[in-house]
Amino acid sequence: MRIQRCHRCSVYIHHPEPCCTRCGARDLGFEAVSGLGVVDAFTVVSRSFVPGYQETVPYVIGWVGLVEQPSLRVLSTISGDAAVRIGAPVRVAFEPVAGFGAVPVFLLT
Numbered sequence: 001m002r003i004q005r006c007h008r009c010s011v012y013i014h015h016p017e018p019c020c021t022r023c024g025a026r027d028l029g030f031e032a033v034s035g036l037g038v039v040d041a042f043t044v045v046s047r048s049f050v051p052g053y054q055e056t057v058p059y060v061i062g063w064v065g066l067v068e069q070p071s072l073r074v075l076s077t078i079s080g081d082a083a084v085r086i087g088a089p090v091r092v093a094f095e096p097v098a099g100f101g102a103v104p105v106f107l108l109t
């Protein structure tokens with residue numbers, strides 16, 4: 001998983017922007033991150049209008065704070081055998097979704 005990062009002040013930025021959201025620099029790149037994070041918030045989707053997800057309901061979607069910068073949150077589906085809870089540790093994986101290709105999902109660890 002790669003996340004946009006400012007080369008001047010080192011802040012991670014998501015969603016990608018044309019300039020740094022902290023210092024305004026335009027010297028940005030994409031850097032690999034660990035893919036590890038913590039569930040900050042979640043909800044269970046029981047009726048989906050998103051193509052490729054309609055056959056998978058119910059599913060969990062949530063905000064995950066990445067360990068590299070906990071204030072940076074990524075919105076994604078969350079899956080795993082254990083029940084999802086706030087503060088649960090997760091790791092990223094990529095799963096194919098019809099019409100999208102491989103998309104990031106977070107798995108409970």
Ligand SMILES: [Zn+2]
Nearest residue numbers: 006009020023
């Ligand atoms: Zn910056």
